[in-house]
Amino acid sequence: MTATETRVAEHYTNGALQAAIEAGWAKMQAVSEAAPVDQLAGVDEFHIGGRPATEMVCERMELAPGLKVLDVGCGLGGSARFMATRYGVDVEGIDLTQEYVEVGNALTREVGLGDKVRLLRASALNLPLGDCGFDRVSQFHVGMNIEDKDALFAEIGRVLKPGGLLAVYDVMRVGDETLDYPVAWAQDESTSFVAPVAAYREAIEKADLSVQSAEPKKELGLEFFARMKARMAESGPPPLGLHIVMGKDAGVKVANMAANIAKGAIAPVLMLARKG
Numbered sequence: 001m002t003a004t005e006t007r008v009a010e011h012y013t014n015g016a017l018q019a020a021i022e023a024g025w026a027k028m029q030a031v032s033e034a035a036p037v038d039q040l041a042g043v044d045e046f047h048i049g050g051r052p053a054t055e056m057v058c059e060r061m062e063l064a065p066g067l068k069v070l071d072v073g074c075g076l077g078g079s080a081r082f083m084a085t086r087y088g089v090d091v092e093g094i095d096l097t098q099e100y101v102e103v104g105n106a107l108t109r110e111v112g113l114g115d116k117v118r119l120l121r122a123s124a125l126n127l128p129l130g131d132c133g134f135d136r137v138s139q140f141h142v143g144m145n146i147e148d149k150d151a152l153f154a155e156i157g158r159v160l161k162p163g164g165l166l167a168v169y170d171v172m173r174v175g176d177e178t179l180d181y182p183v184a185w186a187q188d189e190s191t192s193f194v195a196p197v198a199a200y201r202e203a204i205e206k207a208d209l210s211v212q213s214a215e216p217k218k219e220l221g222l223e224f225f226a227r228m229k230a231r232m233a234e235s236g237p238p239p240l241g242l243h244i245v246m247g248k249d250a251g252v253k254v255a256n257m258a259a260n261i262a263k264g265a266i267a268p269v270l271m272l273a274r275k276g
């Protein structure tokens with residue numbers, strides 16, 4: 001691992017995540033009749049918009065049973081388990097953070113998806129995967145931790161099959177205003193590499209993929225944080241929520257991200273690209 005990757009993995013490492021999730025999940029199971037994969041969505045879909053955003057991205061990925069999907073920076077694997085359950089695809093996830101991979105694989109076994117979803121510890125910049133092995137690649141809120149976007153999309157382009165589709169749902173720069181830290185992905189700017197849509201477009205096209213669309217989702221972001229704030233004021237943190245993965249300064253991170261979006265500095269953006 002590079003020095004930056006070590007710091008990024010340390011940022012996400014909690015040390016007691018399995019126990020925290022199991023405790024919250026037990027409380028959820030007592031009050032919820034939702035399917036287990038859906039009960040976990042509040043904590044294991046660590047991106048702006050949570051499950052509804054995952055659904056929005058997946059609807060655009062042309063998924064069908066039997067297709068092979070790579071989820072880059074899969075975290076706890078929530079998006080991977082959702083795709084496997086809803087669309088019948090087979091998903092490999094890779095992530096830098098060992099604890100996320102271990103806890104994610106345990107959750108996958110617990111919900112009975114061990115034959116459809118496999119998570120591996122690896123860097124997105126050095127995928128331990130062969131060329132042209134995946135029909136689809138997804139990336140949810142990962143590029144903000146990766147400075148070298150050319151290397152990132154070169155690796156993704158290498159493992160994608162010709163004709164395959166890439167969906168990137170990252171937080172991107174949409175204005176020049178200064179960013180307030182900490183945010184969910186970084187304590188300060190030393191491990192934050194938020195880039196403009198144009199930089200993504202350039203890096204993706206250098207990897208011989210053609211960008212089909214780039215859609216900022218500012219309103220989705222603002223509504224997500226407003227709902228989270230209202231729910232917190234009304235009933236406190238839910239049994240399974242992003243406060244578990246964001247740690248003790250979760251409240252400050254949420255406030256900063258909402259402010260950064262409101263002032264027009266950043267927005268979640270959905271980009272789709274196809275390998276020729």
Ligand SMILES: C[S@@+](CC[C@H](N)C(=O)[O-])C[C@H]1O[C@@H](n2cnc3c(N)ncnc32)[C@H](O)[C@@H]1O
Nearest residue numbers: 045046047073074075095096097123124140145
């Ligand atoms: C905000 S979380 C999103 C996790 C997941 N995609 C989701 O939406 O739930 C960012 C994730 O990116 C991973 N990550 C950051 N840099 C990475 C890299 N160079 N290679 C692989 N994973 C990386 C982190 O370990 C973390 O799990």
